[in-house]
Amino acid sequence: MSMMVDRTKQLLGHYSSLYSYSEIMGFDRRLSLAQVRRHWRAFLRSSPFGREVGLHVHIPYCRRRCTYCDCSSQPLGSRTRLDAHLERLRAEMRYLRDDFRAVHMRRLYVGGGTPNLLSPAQLQCLAADVDACFRLRPGAVRSIEFAPELTSAMKLEAARAGGFDRISFGVQSLNPRVLAAVQRDRMSATRAERAVRGGHAAGFAEINVDLIFGLAGERTCSFHRGLREVARWGPHTVTVQLLANSELGSAYRSRGHERAVARRFAGYAEQLEARLDVELPGYRLALRPRTLVLVHESLLRPWESWLDFYSGQDRVSVSTLGLGTFAQSRMHTAWHLQNMDHLADFDPEARHYQGRRFTPELEATIDATAALMIEGRCDLAALRHRYGPAVEPLEQVVNRLVARGQLGRSGAFLSAGGGRKNPLLPLLRDLSQASAANDRDGRGPVTDPRLAIQGRLAEAPEGQAPGQRAALKVNFRAGGSRWFVQVEPATDDRRYYKVVGGVGIFYGSHGPWSDETEHPLGQLMENLARRLAAARYSAGDVTDHAPQVRSLVVTELEARGWSTEG
Numbered sequence: 001m002s003m004m005v006d007r008t009k010q011l012l013g014h015y016s017s018l019y020s021y022s023e024i025m026g027f028d029r030r031l032s033l034a035q036v037r038r039h040w041r042a043f044l045r046s047s048p049f050g051r052e053v054g055l056h057v058h059i060p061y062c063r064r065r066c067t068y069c070d071c072s073s074q075p076l077g078s079r080t081r082l083d084a085h086l087e088r089l090r091a092e093m094r095y096l097r098d099d100f101r102a103v104h105m106r107r108l109y110v111g112g113g114t115p116n117l118l119s120p121a122q123l124q125c126l127a128a129d130v131d132a133c134f135r136l137r138p139g140a141v142r143s144i145e146f147a148p149e150l151t152s153a154m155k156l157e158a159a160r161a162g163g164f165d166r167i168s169f170g171v172q173s174l175n176p177r178v179l180a181a182v183q184r185d186r187m188s189a190t191r192a193e194r195a196v197r198g199g200h201a202a203g204f205a206e207i208n209v210d211l212i213f214g215l216a217g218e219r220t221c222s223f224h225r226g227l228r229e230v231a232r233w234g235p236h237t238v239t240v241q242l243l244a245n246s247e248l249g250s251a252y253r254s255r256g257h258e259r260a261v262a263r264r265f266a267g268y269a270e271q272l273e274a275r276l277d278v279e280l281p282g283y284r285l286a287l288r289p290r291t292l293v294l295v296h297e298s299l300l301r302p303w304e305s306w307l308d309f310y311s312g313q314d315r316v317s318v319s320t321l322g323l324g325t326f327a328q329s330r331m332h333t334a335w336h337l338q339n340m341d342h343l344a345d346f347d348p349e350a351r352h353y354q355g356r357r358f359t360p361e362l363e364a365t366i367d368a369t370a371a372l373m374i375e376g377r378c379d380l381a382a383l384r385h386r387y388g389p390a391v392e393p394l395e396q397v398v399n400r401l402v403a404r405g406q407l408g409r410s411g412a413f414l415s416a417g418g419g420r421k422n423p424l425l426p427l428l429r430d431l432s433q434a435s436a437a438n439d440r441d442g443r444g445p446v447t448d449p450r451l452a453i454q455g456r457l458a459e460a461p462e463g464q465a466p467g468q469r470a471a472l473k474v475n476f477r478a479g480g481s482r483w484f485v486q487v488e489p490a491t492d493d494r495r496y497y498k499v500v501g502g503v504g505i506f507y508g509s510h511g512p513w514s515d516e517t518e519h520p521l522g523q524l525m526e527n528l529a530r531r532l533a534a535a536r537y538s539a540g541d542v543t544d545h546a547p548q549v550r551s552l553v554v555t556e557l558e559a560r561g562w563s564t565e566g
C-alpha cells in the first residue's frame with residue numbers, strides 16, 4: 001500500500017460518510033425537561049462518567065445561513081428572539097442548577113450558530129447567568145465562537161470580561177468569490193484579520209481560526225494562500241475541516257465530487273506536512289480524520305484538551321450538558337438528547353427533547369464501530385480501560401468475527417479485516433432497532449451486542465467458523481420475523497441466555513427484531529431451561545440425544561403457535 005493511500009485513509013477515515021453517532025443511532029423518543037433532569041440526577045449520582053461533564057451553551061441563530069453549514073442554527077430575523085432565547089436559557093439553567101451544584105464542569109463552550117450576535121451587554125449577562133448557576137473547575141477553558149464579520153472591540157472585551165479565554169473565529173475562506181458563493185457576503189480577509197488581531201489585543205489566551213477545505217470554487221492554491229495569510233495573524237491554532245455533507249447543508253454536487261475533494265485534501269495535507277517549516281514556521285501539524293489542525297508553539301495547553309469541542313466528543317468519555325434550542329446533551333453511557341424547543345413558553349413538562357437511551361455495552365459497541373469506520377482500526381485495550389467489564393460482550397463478538405476472518409486482529413488492535421465492509425455496522429443497526437423496540441415497552445434497552453450477532457452469524461454460510469461447535473439449532477417464525485433457538489455445550493466464549501448443567505441456550509433473529517416477540521422469547525427460554533434441567537441433560541447429551549432435545553424445543557415453540565422450519 002502506498003504512502004499516499006495510508007495518509008488518505010488516516011485523514012479521511014475508511015468510511016468517510018460517518019460523522020457522528022447520531023447518524024448510526026438517531027433519536028427514538030420525546031422527553032420533557034423534567035424527565036431529562038431526573039436522568040441527569042441519576043447519572044450524576046451513580047455513573048462513573050458523571051465526573052467529567054462539560055457545559056455547552058447554544059446560540060442557535062445566524063445573521064443568515066451559509067449554504068454549506070452543518071451546524072444547528074436558523075436566520076435570526078428579529079433581535080427580540082435573542083432576548084427571548086437568553087430568557088429561556090436563564091430559566092433552563094435555574095431549573096437545573098441544584099442538580100449540578102456538586103459538579104465541577106470541565107469546560108464551558110458557547111457555540112452556535114453565532115454567539116456574537118449578542119450585544120456586549122448580553123454577552124456579559126449570559127456569562128453571569130452561567131456563573132450564577134454552574135461551577136467550573138479551576139483552569140477550565142471558557143470558549144466562545146465568533147463570526148469575524150460581526151466582531152467588534154466592545155464584544156471582544158465583553159467576552160473577556162465574562163471570563164472567556166479561548167475564542168474561535170469562523171473564517172472559512174479568505175477568497176471573496178468563494179465567500180460570495182456560499183452566501184457569506186459580509187466576510188472578508190480584512191474583517192477576519194481585524195477580528196483575530198482584536199482577539200490578541202483583548203488578551204485571549206487561545207485563539208483559533210476555522211477554515212473549510214473544499215468550499216465551492218476554492219482551489220487548493222487559493223486555499224493555501226489563505227492559510228498562509230491567516231497564519232501571519234498569529235492564531236494559536238488553525239482548524240481546517242474537510243467540507244462535510246450534511247442534512248442541513250448542501251455541500252457537494254455528487255458523491256464523485258465529494259470523493260475528488262477528499263483526495264485533494266489528503267494530497268494537500270501530505271504536501272503541507274512535507275514543507276511545514278518553510279510554509280508555516282512555528283506551527284506543527286496534527287492530523288485527525290477529516291481534520292487538519294495547525295498548532296503554534298506558543299500554545300501552552302496541550303492542544304488535544306479541546307478536541308472534545310468538536311464532533312470528536314463522540315468518542316471521548318465526556319458528558320455534555322447542552323443548554324438552549326438545538327443543543328445536544330450527552331450522558332455518556334446513559335442518554336443522548338437534543339433540545340428542540342422553539343422559544344415556546346418555558347414548560348418543564350412539555351416534551352421538547354428528543355433522545356435515545358444508551359448503555360455502556362452499547363456505547364462500547366458504537367465506539368468500536370466508529371473507530372473502525374473512521375480510523376480503520378480500534379484499540380480494544382483502550383475500550384476496556386474506558387468501559388471495564390461492559391466490553392466483554394463486545395469482545396466475545398469480536399473474537400467470533402476474527403475467527404471467521406471478518407475482522408483482523410493484532411494484539412489489542414482490531415482492523416477492518418479482509419473486506420472493506422465493517423461487520424460491526426449491521427450488528428449495531430440490529431442492536432439499535434432491537435433496543436428501541438424493547439425500550440418503547442419500558443423493558444429497558446437491549447444492551448448486549450451478542451444478541452444481535454447471534455442472528456447475523458446464524459446467517460453466515462455453515463462451515464465458515466473454524467472450530468464450529470456441536471450445536472442444535474431450531475429455526476422458527478414468530479411475529480412476522482425469522483428466529484432461532486440454539487442449544488449447545490456451553491463454552492466460555494459465548495454468553496448464554498441460560499446455562500443449565502453445562503448446556504447453554506440462547507435465541508437470535510435472522511432479521512430485524514420485532515418487539516412483540518421479544519418478551520415471549522424470554523419466557524420460552526425460561527421454560528426451556530426448566531425442561532432441560534428436569535430432563536437432566538448434560539453437555540454431551542446435546543448431540544447424543546439431539547432428537548429428544550429438539551423435540552423439547554419444538555414443543556415449547558408450538559405451545560406458543562410459532563411454526564418451526566426445517
Ligand SMILES: C[S@@+](CC[C@H](N)C(=O)[O-])C[C@H]1O[C@@H](n2cnc3c(N)ncnc32)[C@H](O)[C@@H]1O
Pocket residue numbers: 062068069070071111112113114115145146147148169170171172210211212241242243244245246249251
Ligand atoms: C458552529 S460553526 C460556528 C462558526 C461561526 N458561526 C462562523 O461561521 O463564523 C463551527 C464551525 O463548523 C465548521 N463547519 C460548518 N459547516 C461545515 C461543513 N459543512 N463542513 C465542515 N465544517 C463545517 C466551520 O468551520 C465553523 O467555523
Ligand code: SF4
Pocket residue numbers: 061062063064065066069070071073112113114147170
Ligand atoms: S458557518 Fe457559522 S455563520 Fe454560517 S450558517 Fe454556520 S454557524 Fe451560521
